[in-house]
Amino acid sequence: MFKKKAFTMAEVLIVMALIGFLFTLMIPNLVQKEGSRKYIESAQKAQTKLQEAFRKAADANDGLFPQDWESVRYSSNKSEAIVKEISKRASVMSFCGNSLQGCFATTEYRTINSIPTTILKDPMPPHQVKRSSSEYIAKQKRKSSDEYDYDANEEPKALEYMKADPEISATYFALLDGGSVAIKTNSTYCDGVILSTDPLERPYCASIYVDVNGPAIPNMLGVDVFGFYLSGNDILPMGFYGDDFSFEFNCMREKPNAGPDNGLACTAWALKNKNMEYRKCQAGTRIGWATTTRCDMPSKER
Numbered sequence: 536m537f538k539k540k541a542f543t544m545a546e547v548l549i550v551m552a553l554i555g556f557l558f559t560l561m562i563p564n565l566v567q568k569e570g571s572r573k574y575i576e577s578a579q580k581a582q583t584k585l586q587e588a589f590r591k592a593a594d595a596n597d598g599l600f601p602q603d604w605e606s607v608r609y610s611s612n613k614s615e616a617i618v619k620e621i622s623k624r625a626s627v628m629s630f631c632g633n634s635l636q637g638c639f640a641t642t643e644y645r646t647i648n649s650i651p652t653t654i655l656k657d658p659m660p661p662h663q664v665k666r667s668s669s670e671y672i673a674k675q676k677r678k679s680s681d682e683y684d685y686d687a688n689e690e691p692k693a694l695e696y697m698k699a700d701p702e703i704s705a706t707y708f709a710l711l712d713g714g715s716v717a718i719k720t721n722s723t724y725c726d727g728v729i730l731s732t733d734p735l736e737r738p739y740c741a742s743i744y745v746d747v748n749g750p751a752i753p754n755m756l757g758v759d760v761f762g763f764y765l766s767g768n769d770i771l772p773m774g775f776y777g778d779d780f781s782f783e784f785n786c787m788r789e790k791p792n793a794g795p796d797n798g799l800a801c802t803a804w805a806l807k808n809k810n811m812e813y814r815k816c817q818a819g820t821r822i823g824w825a826t827t828t829r830c831d832m833p834s835k836e837r
Contacts, residue, residue, distance in 0.1 A: 571758070571811040577747035578761045579806055581714050585743070585763075586770045588625035593768040596620075600725040600767050601740050603675050603694060613699045614706040614720040614741065626711035638707040638715040640750040647757040647798030647813070648788050654756070654795045655744055658703045659719045662727035662739065671726040672696075699723045709749060717744040718765070729764055729771070730779035741765040744799075756798025757786055757813065763802065772807075774800030776824040783819030 589601070596604040601617045610616035615632070622630070631638040635656055646652050666674075675694055705719040720741045721727075727739030743763040746754070753759055762773035774782040778800070785800030787793055801813055808828045816822060816830035827833065 571805075571814070572809075574747050574759050575805050575809055575811070577714060578745060578802070580712075581710065581716070581745045581747060581761075582763065582770055582772070582806070584625055584710065585621070585716065585745075588621040589765070589768045589770065591624040592620045598768075599675060600738065601765065602696075602720070602723065602725040608694060608696050611697055611700045612704050612706075613723065614704040614718045617720070617741070618706045618708055618718055622708070627708050628711040629709040631707040631709070633705060633707070635707055635717075638709045638749070639717070639746055640752075640754050642754070644754045644760065645756070646793060646795065647755065647786060647801060648790050648793055649755075650793065650795075650797070652756065652795040652797075654799070655717055655746075655760075656705070657795070658705070659721040659742060661721060663730060664728040665722070665739075666726045666728065668724055668726060671724050696723055713747070713749065715746045715749045718742075719744075725767065729766060731777045732779060733777040735777075737764070737771065738767045739764060740767065743770065756796070757801030757805070758798070758811065760798070761802040761805070762796070762799030772803035775803040778803070782813075783823055786813050786818045788814060789817055 592601070592604065593599065601607060601620075602613055604617075604620055606620055607613055607616040618627075618630070629637055635641055639655060643651050644653070644655055672693060699720070699722070702723060703719075703721040705717055707715065707717050709715045718741055725738055725740035729737040729739045731737065741764075743765055744760060745763065746760045748759050751759075756762075764771045764773060773780055774786060776782075780796075780800050782800050782804050785793075785797055786804065787797060790797060801811070801818075804813065804818075804824075805811055810828065812822050812828065812830050821830055822828060
């Protein structure tokens with residue numbers, strides 16, 4: 536009979552070293568996957584809390600859009616007045632006014648392709664498309680008059696506005712249960728239009744940026760920093776299917792000449808698909824709204 540050959544100490548050590556090496560290769564992926572899951576959950580919670588606050592504030596203001604709330608109409612700083620209104624309905628810990636300090640990191644933020652960006656503190660550009668002020672006011676005037684009885688022969692009283700000074704403004708605050716929020720406006724009225732490839736008209740009132748873990752790293756767009764539109768009283772994630780600011784071209788991890796907002800269009804994808812596959816493979820090439828949601832899945836038939 537043959538005796539069983541035992542492993543030598545050298546063989547055991549080699550096997551252990553191989554296992555350890557394979558484990559070290561797996562750690563970064565495991566850490567990234569767990570971190571991504573937490574960031575997405577935090578972004579979803581922040582969106583829900585802000586949506587509830589906006590809805591409650593709108594209910595208290597006859598269902599009007601944020602810039603038409605009474606306290607906002609008579610304020611020369613629209614973004615700050617909106618924050619003050621929703622702070623009555625949300626758990627705000629710190630109000631940082633027009634400065635990032637105390638709410639967001641004052642060190643470097645980066646795009647999804649690791650390029651330094653100042654998007655959080657830069658002023659918003661003007662609306663690419665907007666309704667005329669007279670058309671907008673007339674529409675809101677009709678909406679507000681529908682809430683009350685009035686003489687049909689009498690013209691409903693127009694809403695009064697104080698022009699924002701400066702018109703473009705940003706206000707920063709931190710939520711009690713974590714996360715920091717920036718609200719940026721660039722108009723006295725909620726008269727912008729979100730550009731999209733579908734026929735729906737979505738009002739554009741402001742942009743909202745959420746850093747789900749506040750000043751803590753990684754401070755990267757599309758990872759722990761997410762972008763939303765304030766559309767009327769609804770909070771829409773940037774990069775939704777049909778958004779002209781598209782996932783396929785503005786969530787690009789391998790785009791050397793991308794703009795300072797590259798990564799904000801990852802938001803809708805992360806919240807809907809519950810993953811950050813765009814960190815592993817290229818959006819628009821391997822994954823996309825019309826193809827597949829996972830890097831390791833076969834593309835759908837077109």
